[in-house]
Amino acid sequence: MGDIVTRAKTEIAKQATGNRFVDLLEAGTVPEERLRWLAAELTRLVTSDQRSQALLASRFPAPPAGDLFLTLAQGEAEALRLLGDFTSAVGMSAAELAAYEPLPLAQAYPAYLTQVAVHGSSGAMALALLANVDDSGDTYARVAAALRGRYGMSEKAVGHFLFFAETPGELLDQAGEVLAAGLANGEDPDEAVRTARIVAGLETAFWDALAEGIA
Template identity: 40%
Template sequence: MSEPSGTTARELFDEARRELAESDAAIREHPFLDRLRAGEITQHQLRALAGEQHVIVSSDRRSFAQLATRFSSGLAGEFFLTMAEGEGTALGKLGTFADWLGMTSGDFRMHEPRPEAQAYPSYVSWLALNGSRAEVALAFLTNLAAWGANCAQVAAALRASYSAPDDVVGFFEFFATPPPDFESQALAVVDEGLSCGDSPLRARRAARLLQAYEQMFWDACNERPKGDGP
């Protein structure tokens, strides 16, 4: 076990946010959101969005369960278990969005994921097997603001430009409003890891990579799937 670095979770979080300010802005101002507000995102693209999210949330749920098992003692175990439970809740809400789009469970099974969209959960799976508690908690804490802001924008655009009812946008609103104690709990997990010798450098690296994969997801959503009409 390495010696504690002396860095606090708050210091590490503030540093990561400064380092990722540019990518955070790029995600929040992604062209996909402009096109969604303008009603230019096709039904095919919305179905692809639902399909990609079904793969992502299902994978992340298993990854968080794996992390809860790896770090079963201390603060981290309960934190990751709560995150796994949250992904389960999100899956149910995603089903309502899919129903509105006329999708079935068979459509989910037949959906062909895009590599760019699935880089995010693939990295989360890697972290679940190889990452420290500080790496995972900092990465998600840093990424949460951009992801949550975009989910809020998607929900608003679906209402305004696609006449989506409240229950249909529930999946996006779920992520747009994280639990009020999420930040304090995540910081506590990062501090716990740092006190046990988790590397601050690796934690910042995890935050940078997860943020980059998040941007790749929105890039993929902005592309038209093969076979999409005019």
Template identity: 40%
Template structure:
């Protein structure tokens, strides 16, 4: 019997999860040991990540043929619009007004993730991309929850200033359900998910590159 969408995703998460200690920056933020300057840089980088990912997700929605996949990517893209507003609020709390945010010069190691997502939007197998994104969303959501708590405890950020991270840290069972519906439709149609491991491996690596590149800047 073929694996279900849920079983396929669980198997990928088992082999592609981040090992403890690989992310160097989030634990420093969690302990209040990272300087406030790195928070401003984090905002500047995420402003560009979200802007790029929004376009990538819209392109994936346009490429997808199955209705469930179209709806999934369209829903994700709508979330990026909300996230972009919230990252501007986070930047303001970190000391960057919108002009400074737009003038910020990004670091190559931080922008590898959105660059690869743009590649996936152009070239990726749709069902495999959905699986790979959902592997990475687990790690990203955990990091966001940790950072939000630290911003409140150690850096004095209010709810608005933390809203960007709270948005991604909050459980989204309906979104996962939609993703699994899209993946199952792909599996039922005989689509291969063989590429999902490679996509997920690179997304996870670029996720770590994002955080660790920032960490390198403040050592």
């Protein structure tokens, strides 16, 4: 199983292009209006991902997959709750959230996760988590630090980003069990690697969309 995780990470590394939005955030040059965009885009993304994980739990209810996807769905619900503090910190009201028009490329990431939830395998989603967890966690840690250091936000305001900065080892162990079980049951390893790579690329596209047009 370790071989397929390494293979997926290698494929992801080949397509890595950096994260201009986070670079700008660390430089303190992201306009405050873009922080409101970030809050609104993440609200839609996390809401969609919660539903996707719940759908996977319904498709694969037996352990270990059912346990993993239920835990992930519950985690998304907690992340959404924490995101409310960031939304308040950037001064975005519920009415403004509802009226916000999302960026198509920013929402490609959750749209693809929904596609995987409907049509994909349990192991593919597990591999996407395992192969991307380090890079994704580092991104969220950097965002939290930049928001506190450059924009003066409180730890409570950046709680959403801190939540995703670290993934419990127990959850990763569960994901490893789901991946191993899927492969043992004949799931396609090539499709799993492809899924992990696309997830990484679309996560990059999310941040790129938010950076578009910033000088």
